[in-house]
Amino acid sequence: MFSDLEEKICTPDQLRPKPDNSALVFGKYFTDHMLEVSWDSKRGWAKPVISPMHNLQLHPGAKVLHYAIELFEGMKAYRGEDGCLRLFRPDKNMARMLSTAKRSSLPTFDAEEMIKCVKRLIQIDKEWVPYSTTSSLYIRPTFIATDPSLGVASPNEALLYVLLCPVGPYFTSGFKPISLMADPQYVRSWPGGCGAMKMGANYAPTIYIQKQSELLGHQQVLWLYGADHQLTEVGTMNIFLFMLNENGERELVTPPLDGLILPGVTRLSLLELAREWKEFRVVERTITMAEVIQAHEEKRLLEIFGAGTACVVCPVSSISYQGREYNIPRSEPSLSQRFLKTMSDIHYGRVQHPWAVDI
Amino acid sequence: MFSDLEEKICTPDQLRPKPDNSALVFGKYFTDHMLEVSWDSKRGWAKPVISPMHNLQLHPGAKVLHYAIELFEGMKAYRGEDGCLRLFRPDKNMARMLSTAKRSSLPTFDAEEMIKCVKRLIQIDKEWVPYSTTSSLYIRPTFIATDPSLGVASPNEALLYVLLCPVGPYFTSGFKPISLMADPQYVRSWPGGCGAMKMGANYAPTIYIQKQSELLGHQQVLWLYGADHQLTEVGTMNIFLFMLNENGERELVTPPLDGLILPGVTRLSLLELAREWKEFRVVERTITMAEVIQAHEEKRLLEIFGAGTACVVCPVSSISYQGREYNIPRSEPSLSQRFLKTMSDIHYGRVQHPWAVDI
Numbered sequence: 001m002f003s004d005l006e007e008k009i010c011t012p013d014q015l016r017p018k019p020d021n022s023a024l025v026f027g028k029y030f031t032d033h034m035l036e037v038s039w040d041s042k043r044g045w046a047k048p049v050i051s052p053m054h055n056l057q058l059h060p061g062a063k064v065l066h067y068a069i070e071l072f073e074g075m076k077a078y079r080g081e082d083g084c085l086r087l088f089r090p091d092k093n094m095a096r097m098l099s100t101a102k103r104s105s106l107p108t109f110d111a112e113e114m115i116k117c118v119k120r121l122i123q124i125d126k127e128w129v130p131y132s133t134t135s136s137l138y139i140r141p142t143f144i145a146t147d148p149s150l151g152v153a154s155p156n157e158a159l160l161y162v163l164l165c166p167v168g169p170y171f172t173s174g175f176k177p178i179s180l181m182a183d184p185q186y187v188r189s190w191p192g193g194c195g196a197m198k199m200g201a202n203y204a205p206t207i208y209i210q211k212q213s214e215l216l217g218h219q220q221v222l223w224l225y226g227a228d229h230q231l232t233e234v235g236t237m238n239i240f241l242f243m244l245n246e247n248g249e250r251e252l253v254t255p256p257l258d259g260l261i262l263p264g265v266t267r268l269s270l271l272e273l274a275r276e277w278k279e280f281r282v283v284e285r286t287i288t289m290a291e292v293i294q295a296h297e298e299k300r301l302l303e304i305f306g307a308g309t310a311c312v313v314c315p316v317s318s319i320s321y322q323g324r325e326y327n328i329p330r331s332e333p334s335l336s337q338r339f340l341k342t343m344s345d346i347h348y349g350r351v352q353h354p355w356a357v358d359i
Numbered sequence: 360m361f362s363d364l365e366e367k368i369c370t371p372d373q374l375r376p377k378p379d380n381s382a383l384v385f386g387k388y389f390t391d392h393m394l395e396v397s398w399d400s401k402r403g404w405a406k407p408v409i410s411p412m413h414n415l416q417l418h419p420g421a422k423v424l425h426y427a428i429e430l431f432e433g434m435k436a437y438r439g440e441d442g443c444l445r446l447f448r449p450d451k452n453m454a455r456m457l458s459t460a461k462r463s464s465l466p467t468f469d470a471e472e473m474i475k476c477v478k479r480l481i482q483i484d485k486e487w488v489p490y491s492t493t494s495s496l497y498i499r500p501t502f503i504a505t506d507p508s509l510g511v512a513s514p515n516e517a518l519l520y521v522l523l524c525p526v527g528p529y530f531t532s533g534f535k536p537i538s539l540m541a542d543p544q545y546v547r548s549w550p551g552g553c554g555a556m557k558m559g560a561n562y563a564p565t566i567y568i569q570k571q572s573e574l575l576g577h578q579q580v581l582w583l584y585g586a587d588h589q590l591t592e593v594g595t596m597n598i599f600l601f602m603l604n605e606n607g608e609r610e611l612v613t614p615p616l617d618g619l620i621l622p623g624v625t626r627l628s629l630l631e632l633a634r635e636w637k638e639f640r641v642v643e644r645t646i647t648m649a650e651v652i653q654a655h656e657e658k659r660l661l662e663i664f665g666a667g668t669a670c671v672v673c674p675v676s677s678i679s680y681q682g683r684e685y686n687i688p689r690s691e692p693s694l695s696q697r698f699l700k701t702m703s704d705i706h707y708g709r710v711q712h713p714w715a716v717d718i
Contacts (some may be wrong), residue, residue: 027509055416056424060520061389065415065503066377068427068559069566103617105566140509144424150386150499150524152562152595154570161419165509192546194564199683200427203511205426205553207464211513236511 001048002116007034008051009124016053020232021132024168026038026310031125035117035162039107042156044226048117052125056159059148063155069145069202071100074309075265076167077137077359079129080349085122085359087139087348088309090115092265097141100115105154112142118162119359126359129164129318135347138167138310142318169311177317177330178306181213182222182289188260195232196259203236210235220306222319225260230288231261237306237314238267241287241334242280244300250280252335253287266307269355270339289321302331305339313340336340360407361475367410367598368483380491383527384497385669390484394476394521395434397505398656399464409483409587415518418507422514428504429559430459432667434624435526436481436496436718438488441467444481444718447668447706449474451624453685456500459556464513465502473500474635477521478718485718489525489680492707497526505613534664535663536689540572541581543588543649547619554591560631561621562595569594571687579665581678583617588648591619596665597626597675600646601694603638609639611694612646625666629698646716648680664698671706672699 007216010032016078018030021340030053063069075093078086094111101108104251118139122129126350129137140163145155186209189195195202207223231239232255241253251276257263274282295301315336319326332335346353369391389412396407424430434452437445445642453470461469477498481488488496501520504514514567545568547561548554554561565580571578577596590598591614600612611633616622633641654660663675674695678685689695 025510027420030507034419053419054418057414057609058391058417060412060501061417061499061524062523063388065423065501066499066559067562067566068429069563070424070427072425087414103567104563105570138509139465140420140425142419142424148389150497150522152569153382154566163419163509165420184386187549190546190549190552192544193549197564199563200425201563203426203559204428204463204558207426207511207513208462211464268475 001110002113002120004047005120006047006049007116007124008049010052014052018128019166021130021168024130024135024166026167027138027165029166031128031164033121033124035121037109037117037160039158039160040156045107045109046168061148061150063145063147063149064148067152068199068201068204069104069106070141070157071097071104071106071198071243072099072200073141073198073224075139076309076347077129077139078347078349079131083132083350084349085126085129086347086356087119087264087359088347088357089269089355090118090357092268093141096198096263096265097143101143103194103197104144104199106158109160121162121164122359125164128164128166133344135168135283136347138165140165144175161310167310177315177328178219179217179318180220180222180234180316180320181216182226182321185214186221187225188223188225188232190225191259196257196263200260206314216320218320224289228242230286231255231289231292231312232307233262234316235310236263237308238262240270240302240305240307241292242296242331243280244302244304250302252280252282254284255286256284258286263309266309266312266343269343270307270313273339278316292313292319293326298327300331304328305336312343360469360685363406364407364479365408366483367408367475369411373411377487378409378525378616380527382575383489383494383525385526385536386497388525389474389523390443390523390717392480392483394480395517396468396476398519399515404468409480417505420507422504422508423505424460425509426511427558427563428463428465428514430456430465430502430557432456432500432557434498435668435706436488436498437706437708438490440492441708443708444485445706445708445715446718447716448714449477449716451627453559454499455622455624456502459558460502462553462556463558465504465517468519470696471515480521480523483716484523484555487523487525492703494525494527496707499524504613526669529676534689536674537578538576538615538677539579539581539593539675540575541583541678541681543583543678545582547582547591549584550618552585555616557621559652572593575679577679579645589645590614590648591652592595593675594623594625596670597621597623599664600651600660600667601662601690602654603661604640609661611639611641612644613643615639615643618644622669625668625702627701629672631664632698632701635686649655651678652685655685660688661717662694663687664695666698671702
């Protein structure tokens with residue numbers, strides 16, 4: 001409970017130097033404090049504690065280190081042009097964290113109390129929120145099973161903790177479009193699996209493939225699924241296609257929440273914005289590489305982009321697939337640019353919006 | 360390198376009490392010492408160190424805690440009836456560990472040097488190897504990515520460590536047959552994934568399903584794959600079926616190494632033993648639930664059992680599938696019992712065999 005929160009604040013000599021905004025590599029710098037809440041099956045949740053950033057003491061037999069009983073979330077806080085700090089839709093991230101916790105056999109918790117604790121952590125480290133409208137404070141709630149026992153079984157001890165990282169643009173190339181490798185031999189998730197969960201287990205297997213794509217000169221993997229090569233996700237983002245359908249109507253297409261993809265908060269927000277605009281069709285449906293290629297050949301493809309918390313929106317310049325390189329056009333005016341501007345206006349308080357929550 | 364091994368041995372007051380053999384729950388007790396070897400991308404492997412069992416100090420941003428970059432192995436040492444300590448086929452476990460490391464973007468190492476270090480660790484903790492021919496010393500090599508950076512990318516820092524646990528029979532029911540839940544809505548692995556790798560990521564998603572099976576009164580999950588409900592693995596074991604084929608010939612069937620299942624060392628050993636015996640057909644092939652049910656109805660099913668390092672051999676008493684409970688017979692003489700006896704004779708030095716390696 002937030003009312004039980006214990007605060008151990010850094011002494012002045014424990015404070016760390018803050019990096020330049022220009023040096024903000026994603027996830028490399030951490031702020032001065034962290035939040036921890038421990039749990040065990042007998043006593044339930046302990047009091048939340050904010051304390052100086054420190055190493056964790058883990059038994060080498062801790063379940064998280066053997067069976068990957070771990071999950072995380074990613075959300076951001078922004079310093080508005082009006083000087084106010086805002087969180088973006090933290091309720092959505094906490095709801096997803098709870099559903100992942102359930103699937104991971106980790107305990108659930110009170111999302112509202114957790115948001116209050118996270119807000120307090122950000123207040124304490126508020127000077128770490130970049131004074132910049134291209135940077136932000138990335139918030140990483142993490143939840144791990146800590147009991148020291150090698151049985152493959154539900155955990156009896158766990159630790160939920162929250163780290164904060166000042167971050168610049170996710171891709172070092174900034175808003176520059178990225179090139180994708182689409183190779184159906186690699187499959188990220190599958191029906192009956194956990195692809196819709198933000199579990200650590202979904203990430204480890206992707207890193208080797210990501211490296212393969214880099215060796216071939218691409219920046220990210222476009223994950224396909226099934227004999228018909230359905231598009232699912234791109235790297236760690238949801239994917240959007242803006243195109244003319246066969247009737248010549250403009251259509252924003254993104255794969256459905258069928259269990260294969262992560263239900264992204266940015267994905268949801270872009271869909272909600274587009275549906276509010278009512279300027280083009282907005283469709284959640286399965287889309288295959290054959291359809292993409294046909295649309296490409298018929299010059300009906302207007303734009304492809306990824307969407308996620310880390311990058312917000314990231315345009316795609318090309319897809320390498322079955323020995324061919326497909327260059328993806330970029331419509332003018334660019335829809336991804338418009339989304340980015342709309343989201344940024346909300347993030348940085350240029351417009352008032354219920355998604356931006358005061359800290 | 361083994362020649363660089365540094366040893367920090369417990370002082371007498373650091374030694375832990377050893378549990379009774381009757382109390383040996385799997386993976387609950389750890390010996391006095393552990394082996395650690397750290398790696399970083401600039402300096403490569405550090406010297407291996409054996410030191411008193413201790414907690415790890417991990418940065419809360421360590422990649423293992425977020426993206427499940429972690430893998431493990433499981434092998435055993437046995438105290439022979441002749442008093443000698445033996446390892447069972449450690450070269451096979453180390454080869455699998457290397458292939459998992461590669462797929463996990465973790466560095467490779469010299470398997471023979473690693474086995475020498477593990478042997479030394481066991482020698483130091485040799486009094487922990489149970490004086491029992493139903494118990495053994497479980498060896499848990501573990502390999503985790505430790506660099507404190509939230510980028511989803513190859514690790515630059517890692518730690519390989521080895522824990523030892525005295526263990527009794529894996530299932531508290533001993534060699535008693537177990538009941539299985541086979542529910543095709545849950546899928547453990549899939550083509551294009553990592554089901555053949557001993558990564559932590561393969562285990563976290565199974566725990567919730569295992570709990571579901573327990574709530575329904577079963578002991579383990581029989582993992583199915585595909586529209587035709589192929590049998591893949593049972594719990595954390597490979598699966599074997601001993602049956603009469605449609606020509607009335609006795610046949611030992613186990614699913615093939617098609618990427619969906621773990622290439623078990625016990626699986627390999629049972630196949631090699633059976634092929635040496637030349638008493639019945641030995642077949643690695645896909646087998647579906649429809650075939651199992653047909654064989655069950657035609658009374659051609661002789662025995663089903665799981666095989667793995669933790670349990671060696673574990674007979675199956677029943678399978679719950681699509682609303683029906685199929686009782687699995689047990690042939691007399693029992694093949695699983697024969698396998699267990701043959702393996703135990705090798706493990707405990709009752710026969711000389713090249714698979715049992717002196718420590």
